[in-house]
Amino acid sequence: MPLIKASCPTCGDVELTLEEIRVLVCSSDGQASYNFRCPGCAVRVSKPAEKAVVDILVSAGVALSFWRMPAELEEVHAGEPISYDELMQFHYELADGSFFERLSESARKREE
Numbered sequence: 783m784p785l786i787k788a789s790c791p792t793c794g795d796v797e798l799t800l801e802e803i804r805v806l807v808c809s810s811d812g813q814a815s816y817n818f819r820c821p822g823c824a825v826r827v828s829k830p831a832e833k834a835v836v837d838i839l840v841s842a843g844v845a846l847s848f849w850r851m852p853a854e855l856e857e858v859h860a861g862e863p864i865s866y867d868e869l870m871q872f873h874y875e876l877a878d879g880s881f882f883e884r885l886s887e888s889a890r891k892r893e894e
């Protein structure tokens with residue numbers, strides 16, 4: 783079975799099987815990384831990877847996964863941030879016990 787040499791910040795060079803490495807590509811910005819659990823210290827190691835490294839790892843048989851940035855990052859935020867007082871008011875509303883009942887009642891009225 784082919785082994786891939788990688789580097790753990792604690793243990794130094796380690797050898798991994800293809801199944802022990804995973805390549806992750808962000809489909810939002812194209813940045814890639816690979817990660818593995820170090821066979822020496824069991825720490826999960828993640829390192830950025832250039833396209834050439836991704837191509838080599840994937841062509842060798844390493845699993846490739848895509849992920850994307852949360853859509854919330856593209857939301858437009860307007861207005862002031864919530865204040866401490868508003869946060870405390872929300873906390874007491876939640877502690878009331880009937881908050882979700884009142885919330886769904888309010889949503890139902892809006893639909894009518």
Ligand SMILES: [Zn+2]
Nearest residue numbers: 790793820823
């Ligand atoms: Zn290690």
